[in-house]
Amino acid sequence: MKDGNIFRYDRVLLILLCAIGVFALLTAWVLEHILGLAPCDLCLMERWPYRVIIILGIIGFFLPAKKRSWIMLAAGAVMTVNVGLALLHTGIEQNWWPSPLTACQAPVFKEGSIAERLASMPTRPVKPCDAPDYILPGLPISVTLADLLLSVGVCLFGFISGLFLRKHYHSFRWGGNRKEP
Incomplete structure (x- = not known):
């Protein structure tokens, strides 16, 4: 089977994987820089897997x-x-x-001089991780819960697509063997 067609379904799956990662990071950027929602440290950590799947999608394309x-x-x-x-x-x-x-907890200041207290203050405002941000009024889904739902969906998409491609290209079947096309 030739691999020359750029729009094969396996490449379309990789493009979709990259698009999901870009969508998630773009949404986080809009929420932070345009709507003014401050991210906590866990929010910043949750962005890294999306960066990794974008890189994986680009590598897989080639x-x-x-x-x-x-x-x-x-x-x-x-x-x-x-x-x-x-x-x-x-x-x-x-x-x-x-x-x-x-880092997700409010700073605790010990006794000391004013200069010591000022030196121990964080350089940027710290948003506690237990303060949810809701983007749609009246809808009880926080940004974190929306990320959880998206992550579960992308996780299932990755595993199901990967197993489908293994079945197609590697004659992998649950019930027996299949000849290579």
Whole structure:
């Protein structure tokens, strides 16, 4: 099977993977820079898996067709990490558990001089991780919960697409073998 057609369905899956990553990062940028929502440290960590899946999608676009299933499976694994981060963040927002990150908590000032207290203050305003931001009034879905839902969807998309491509290119079947096309 020739790999010359740029619009093969496996490449379309990789383009879609990149588009989802760009959409998520662009949405975060708009929320932060245009709508003025300050991100907490967990919010900033939750952006990294989207950057990784964009890079994986670009790399996979230029790989041979038989290797693209591994890229999609890797994207599913990367998004599993983001599901964990978003679930942790959602639990912190809902007060199910405290934040394990010290950066997500308000600074505690010890006794000392005014100069020592000023020196120990953070350089930028710290947004606590337990303060949810809601983007649509009346809809009880915070930005973190929306990220959790998107992460679960992209995770499933990566694993299902990767298994589909493995079945197609590697004669991988649950019920037996299939001849290579």
